[in-house]
Amino acid sequence: MKWALRALFGLVGIVAIIWVLGMMLPRDHMATRIGHYQVPPEKVWAALTDIDAMPSWRIGLKSVTRLPDKNGLPVHTENTSAGKMTFETTLMDPPRRLVRGMASDLPFGGTWTFDVAPAQDGSTLRITENGYVSNPFFRFVARYLIGYTSEMNKYLTGLARHFGETPQIGD
Numbered sequence: 396m397k398w399a400l401r402a403l404f405g406l407v408g409i410v411a412i413i414w415v416l417g418m419m420l421p422r423d424h425m426a427t428r429i430g431h432y433q434v435p436p437e438k439v440w441a442a443l444t445d446i447d448a449m450p451s452w453r454i455g456l457k458s459v460t461r462l463p464d465k466n467g468l469p470v471h472t473e474n475t476s477a478g479k480m481t482f483e484t485t486l487m488d489p490p491r492r493l494v495r496g497m498a499s500d501l502p503f504g505g506t507w508t509f510d511v512a513p514a515q516d517g518s519t520l521r522i523t524e525n526g527y528v529s530n531p532f533f534r535f536v537a538r539y540l541i542g543y544t545s546e547m548n549k550y551l552t553g554l555a556r557h558f559g560e561t562p563q564i565g566d
Contacts, residue, residue, distance in 0.1 A: 410532075417531030417538075426524045426543035430551035431563040433517040440490035440511055442554060443520075446471050452557035454549040470498065502530040503537070507547075520554065522547045 432439055442452070446469055450456045455475050462470040468484040480501070486494035490511055497504035505526030512519050524547060528534040537543060548564055555562040 413535045414531050417533070417535035420531070420534045420538055422529060422534070423525075423527045424538075424543055426526075426547065427566065428522050428544050428547040428551060429565050430520045430522075430554060431514065431517070431565075432520065432555065432558055433560055434558050436490045436511045436513050436518040438558070439518050439520055439554070440493075442557060443493055443509055443511070444469075444487070444489075449473075452553045454553040502533055503528045520551065522550065 442448070446459055446461060450458055455477075456473055457476070458474045460472040460474070462472060462481070464470060465483055468487060470481065470483045472479055472481045479499075481498040482495045483498045484493065484495050485506070486492060492511070493509040494506055495509075496506040503526065505524060508521075508523045508525070510521040510523070512521070524543065526543070528537050551564045552562040555564075
């Protein structure tokens, strides 16, 4: 019985430490990743904006459900292993800039800004995440266990594979 109480107190202590460390982290964050592709910017733009085709190349994306447009811009729900999340496109400047934000009521959210630019051998895609994590426990997990750039890396990797390329990802 003593060992069970010790284990329980130890577990509570670990959770409390994670909570306190999470409280010390800022709620908001910004992270950026860049992918390099051997295709022109228009082809990258086409992949970014073809919402219905995204499950064929996005890592971890099971399905997409289109919702009615808002202000003439696409809205969709993504079904992933982490659950369902709704996204709104708030800016489209073809073929250069796309901004999508989370429209789900979750303890985290923010926007991804996609900047497509021509490069000598094709194009680059810079994804900038301006995000927040309101729950201190999730904040700790996002910062130290998952990493702020893990989803961007999966996105850029899936896009490279979609083009039949080896991923080239950097800061």
